[in-house]
Amino acid sequence: MPATTLSKTAAHDPRVFDLDQSSLRELNQALHNLAPGSNETAWEVLNPKGSHSVAVGVDQPVAIDVRGSVGYYCGGMNSGSTITVHGSAGPGVGENMMSGSITIKGDASQYAGATGKGGLLVIEGNASSRCGISMKGIDIVVHGNIGHMSAFMAQSGNLVVLGDAGDALGDSIYEARLFVRGKVDSLGADCIAKEMRAEHLELLQGLLDRAGVTGVKPSEFKRYGSARTLYNFNIDNADAY
């Protein structure tokens, strides 16, 4: 078979990294070595077995399928790639994501999407505590429930929860929008329920569509956001300090 045919085939088959055979550093270095316009657009990671930092810092629009569960910080700082974890994710999945998308087929541990600036994080199972903490523009869609202190100090972006939210949702929130379909155990300081206007229904429908959610209507959700009472120091509270 001529060499040209071989390389052409390789461009369409996913490049497979078995983490039982190669190191995590080799995988991440290979992903970081991708040049703009590379033909290696499909990647598959086998046997992650809870490894930390799988596919962190990818900055090319490639698709990465991770077959199994990952540990801390999977897809952190992602910029443009499409990562699918066919398993569950440890703490800090998609931390500081810039763009692209990450889908977790299972559950996510604490602080999923923390400080994310852009892109879409979809968790098809449940997320635990501090989901979307300090989010700065990322969109997060959780099919299940989220834990306590989620969206703490969330600055912008959207957090959509099809299930329930734990205690202190949106504590000290700035301008992020929170949409919860189920019950909220309690709202954090300065987080309040807000009116769902036409523009929010439209925004939410777009997020549900992007996350592949069907059979759920935007009108089933409640919107929560900042009461904006913490933006400026209130002199009447001076005695509290």
Next chain:
Amino acid sequence: MCGIVGLFLKDKSLEPQLGAMLSQMLISLSDRGPDSAGIAIYGAPSKNEAKITIQSAKPDRDFRGLEAELAKAIGTPVTIAVKSTHAVVRTTPAKIDEARETIQALRPDIRIMGAGDVVEIYKEVGLPEAVVDRFDVRKMTGTHGIGHTRMATESAVTTMGAHPFSTGADQCLVHNGSLSNHNNVRRELIREGMTFETENDTEVAAAYLSSQMAHGKNLGEALEGTLSDLDGFFTFVVGTKNGFGVVRDPIACKPAVMAETDQYVAFGSEYRALTKLPGIDNARVWEPEPATVYFWEH
């Protein structure tokens, strides 16, 4: 950081592998804590003997001749099996408290790691693999066990500062986190008559549970009490003679993953610790909820 593991077997056919399984789980978390490591194994009960695990920095000096001296002093046969810096003293259950006091009188430098009908505790400074090898933990059989690899925060890196901490018969505890009210709680427990070997915060948590259980609470009720009486960060994994429990503080920033199958219940600080367990791909895997007590008993 710190890494903690626990394994509670439901399937008796796995008991010969308990030491090997728990060792592998702990070694997989070595990078969570390189300072010291320890393991507690709950072996098969015997009607005729109870055990004390002892430790010495100078085992050649302290363990030599101790068997005969101790047997003579308490008037009962005693066996001592030495494993590196540790040794397991076996004698009749009725004499176990006397044996403990006598050991400390005969050899003041010996430290008691723990005592009970079934538990053996091994802990030393060093990486989990070195500690496991030193005490031949992989060959140990048992019904359940807990382990810890430590990144020290609250007290010095010493053998006695390593986990598990044992403060009551067949009771021990490993901890990821740090407690902020341990000095107050220690003072209260001392007033009750509890004794402490270290300045360590985790020893206070262990003694708190021992005290609660001594007052008639079961493991679950004692763990429930930690949520109101202990302040700080904690994920605790606790072993008793026939039980195994887990609790996380309400903030729950210390990581925890559990897995359950028909064969076992397993705990790891991270999923990495569970990946080599049999049937893990089909296990129920979940993150224990904050401020929620989980416990199992045989």
